Amino acid sequence: MxxxxxxxxxxxxxxxxxxxxxxxAPDTLLxxxxxxxxxxxxxxxxxxxxxLGVSLRTENNRLMVPVIVDREASRTRLFSSRLALAGARVDASSRSWVRLLVPASSLDKLISLFPDQRLRAPIPVFPAFGEGTIVSQSVSLTAADGYQAGNLDGSGTRIAIIDLGFSGLSNTINAGELPADTVSVDFTGGGVEAGGKHGVGVAEQVADMAPGARLYCLRVSDLVSLQNAADYLRQNNIPIANHSVSWVTASYYDDTGPVNDIINGSHDNDGIFWAVAAGNYGRRHWxxxxxxxxxxxxxxxxxxxxxxxxxxxxxxxxxxxxxxxxxxxxxxxxxxxxxxxxxxxxxxxxxxxxxxxxxxxxxxxxxxxxxxxxxxxxxxxxxxxxxxxxxxxxxxxxxxxxVAASSVSDPASAHGAFTVGAVSQSVWNNANPAIRSYSSQGPTTDGRQKPDLVAPDGTSSLTYSTASGTSFSSPVTAGAAALLLSEDGSRSAVDLATLLHAQAIDVGAGGVDPVFGYGKLQLPLIDSDGDGLNNVEEIQLGTDALQSDSDGDGLDDFAEVRTWGTDPLNADSDGDGLSDYEEVVTLGTDPLASNRGDLAPHGAPDDTIDLGDYLVLTRLVSGAIPATATETTLGDLNNNGGLDAGDMVLLLRVIQGEIPMP
Missing domain, CATH: 2.60.120.380 (Jelly Rolls)
Incomplete structure (x- = not known):
């Protein structure tokens, strides 16, 4: 009892x-x-x-409850008159549903007027965040910086951030953290810049990964608005969407139910790639x-x-x-x-x-x-x-x-969702990093593999100083998909998922597992200039990822770094006046050891300084043999632009050990 x-x-x-x-027949929540x-x-x-994750409204000092009915109900003969009797009105509609606004005091009346219709409250929905001029650490951790260095920054692609609120969106755009051409659309009737700042923080992660992409911030709150947002993707040729939102009780998390149907239909029929947060319920689920x-x-x-x-x-x-x-x-x-x-x-x-x-x-x-x-x-x-x-x-x-297993919610459980868990950016580069304790895990309740992979969270942003939660690992993946699409615009949603799976770095249990999925998000290491160094290596070296010979000395960056050990940013690594190319290709001398004073054997310096070099210098100074430009460079020890007796004196003192080479 x-x-x-x-x-x-x-x-x-x-x-x-x-x-x-x-x-x-009202549903349980209604x-x-x-x-x-x-x-x-x-x-x-x-x-x-x-x-319970349901947004009510106030109109003319009356509390209004959103009620969802099937679209077919609105086509019945007495639909409008019944609504009027209950003081209700149609607020919005989609292909499958109609959203009514009903005074809370009239719910009894509405239910009695529609005994043959299933009336529902909006499905409980929550942002999937944890805690909470700035670039997310995810850019470098996932090799997105290599794509950006290769001028593959998402330009020409469109990404939708479908979320519950975008409070502060204008200020974030004005601060330069989101693109000036960001589009915002409200499908809730409550305004885009309402409902909290979660969507803005999510959008920041997308923008950092794919700074050239066009962003669309779409605010939703229920089935009607979610379906309308999904249709908007198709109508506006937006191939990638991020949804860092958890819906509960719409299904038994088994690829069924209206929320999953929307995402699956958008993916299967419209070809949209949906990056979806796994959820933060690893320790909040049984x-x-x-x-x-x-x-x-x-x-x-x-x-x-x-x-x-x-x-x-x-x-x-x-x-x-x-x-x-x-x-x-x-x-x-x-x-x-x-x-x-x-x-x-x-x-x-x-x-x-x-x-x-x-x-x-x-x-x-x-x-x-x-x-x-x-x-x-x-x-x-x-x-x-x-x-x-x-x-x-x-x-x-x-x-x-x-019980962490099967803690993914909807639509993370949908087959059309590319589901993303979280690993802290602070341990990302560890050989076997721990999953975030809160990161929801698979499999789904019907036994399918989830998540698809994991991406970094705990990263920096303006909206959330530290952006923790799968809400912020999912948009990292959406941004990565945009980079892949900017590389090859013909890639489909299935192609993007397949490539991301193949590139992921396996961690945790060997192979695909229900904790990390395919592993850590990793973009391909591309080589934009074809010099043999991938773009990430070039970023680390400071070389130009679009120019195979960054210092213009005639040796490509790969040869300088991997073969000769010379500085790819300095045409004369040893500072002896001879370019690295001249030393390596023409003279065969050591490009890392100065050849100042090295004149013998004549025409073929041997990387040593001795009396032979002095004898050649005396003949060059006397004019017995004409001096080439290279010999003038090597023998001009007093740096006066020519060869003379002063150079001879200095070279002799160097040979005798009296002074170091000038």
């Missing part, structure tokens, strides 16, 4: 049994919003919705089968432990429970409880599962240190538990018995 405490209007979701209205508004009022339901050894109808998370302790303090506790009965007519009914330190339920989600709604329970609750520590309990109300597969996500607090 779970003891409940009701009061303070602080139930995250209405406590106790939930009663549906007539035969209407029913929670309705019942919480009815029992706790507008302020509480707005707070709850924020914690998955397992139903276990109840003592028969008390409580889920045992580990051994016989029925309590899942939460760690971390402050903020909003956001919990999402779902299980593998999507589409089933007869669902098992599970309930979700949050207990305080005294074992009292301070919040619960007890929606009755039916054929009309998804197998989902969720809680949003404001952390109170006086009540902590908290525990999570899952209770069986009714139904069959055989073959039940259960997942729990916590969005702000770590779980005691966390």
């Amino acid at each position: 779970i003891t409940t405490r009701i009061g303070q209007a602080c139930l995250a979701l209405a406590l106790g049994a939930v009663s549906f209205i007539a035969d209407a 029913e929670q919003i309705r019942s919480t508004y009815a029992t706790a009022g507008a302020n509480r339901v707005a707070e709850m919705a924020r914690g 998955r397992g089968a139903w276990q109840d050894s003592d028969g008390d109808n409580r889920l045992e998370f580990s051994g016989t432990d029925e309590l899942m302790a939460l760690s971390g303090t402050g903020g909003t506790i956001s919990l999402f429970l779902n299980w593998n009965q999507y589409g089933a007519n007869n669902k098992t009914d599970l309930d979700l409880y949050l207990l305080d330190k005294n074992g009292v339920a301070v919040a619960s989600s007890t929606v009755v599962q039916s054929r009309f709604n998804n197998p989902v329970e969720s809680i949003s609750y404001t952390y109170d240190s006086a009540e902590a520590p908290y525990d999570v309990v899952v209770q069986l109300t009714s139904g069959n538990t055989a073959n039940l597969d259960i997942t729990l996500f916590s969005f702000s607090h770590n779980l005691e018995h966390y």
Whole structure:
């Protein structure tokens, strides 16, 4: 028996049994919003919705709830009149769905007016970040600098950043951290520069990797806006998109559900390359089968432990429970409880599962240190538990018995998503770096490989001083894809994925694995000038990646560095007045040892200074033999532009050991 405490209007979701209205079919979350508004009022339901990743609006001092319906519903004869009766209106539409705005006070009315339609709240959605004139360390760590040095900087490509908010976008453009020609489009109705700054920080990582690319910042918040954004990609010939966002409860993370359908359709039908953050739930996820050894109808998370302790303090506790009965007519009914330190339920989600709604329970609750520590309990109300597969996500607090495996959310679980985990830039170059503890891992719940690879995070940006989380490793990969596309514009989304897989540096368990995928992101080491040195090596040397002979001495950079050991930035490495080419090719002398005074044998200096050189010099000075330009350079020890007795005196003193070679 779970003891409940009701009061303070602080139930995250209405406590106790939930009663549906007539035969209407709202989804689980919409029913929670309705019942919480009815029992706790507008302020509480707005707070709850924020914690569950749903954005409500205020219009004319009325709280408005977005409600999603199938597009077909809008074509029915009484659709408009029913909306008017509920005080609702159409806010936006896409190919498949319509977004309504409904006064919270009219939700009961709306549900009763549409008994034959499935009404849904927006799917819970969260940015996938961790913590948080500047160039990300990812540029050099992934060899993107080699592409940029070769004038392959993404120019001619277009990349969309599809995110939940772009607050501060204009200021970041004005600061020079994003291109001046960045395009912004709002699909939410709330304005682009709203919803937080997350999308701006993501865009910075893309811009650092592919500074020549045209960026499109597209703000979304629900299925309608996400589908419209995906269609915008096709309509505007944008081949690459980044989506550093986690959607939960839309599916059982198995390549199904409306969010995955949008990404898969965009990839499969429109050829869009989607870089998607794996998520930051490595320690905020649990998955397992139903276990109840003592028969008390409580889920045992580990051994016989029925309590899942939460760690971390402050903020909003956001919990999402779902299980593998999507589409089933007869669902098992599970309930979700949050207990305080005294074992009292301070919040619960007890929606009755039916054929009309998804197998989902969720809680949003404001952390109170006086009540902590908290525990999570899952209770069986009714139904069959055989073959039940259960997942729990916590969005702000770590779980005691966390399970990192299968912690990718949607659309990271989609086959059309190129899913990216995270390794800290500070350990990136280690032979076997650790995965970020929070980086979500595969496989998907249906057993497919995820992630595709890992990329650096913990990098520098203007928006987030330190940009940590898979939110910021994913756009690094989107930028890398743009560089590959600028190298060969015929590459398809499949081509880009195949090349990125092939180039990745294997780390962790040998071969492809569910932690690192194919390995660390690594762009090919290209050689733009064909001199045998790749562009990254040329950057390290300071040579020109587009010019095979950076110092113009006649020896290419590769020969200077790899064969002769000379300075590719100095035509005369030993400073003796002879170019490296002249010494190596014409004279056969040592280009790293000065040949000043080395005149013998005549016409074939031997890299030694002795009386033979003095004798040749005397004949050159006397005019007995004519001096070539090279001999004048080598014998002019007093640097007066010619050969004379003064040079003879200096050379003799050098031979006798009285002075060093001038």
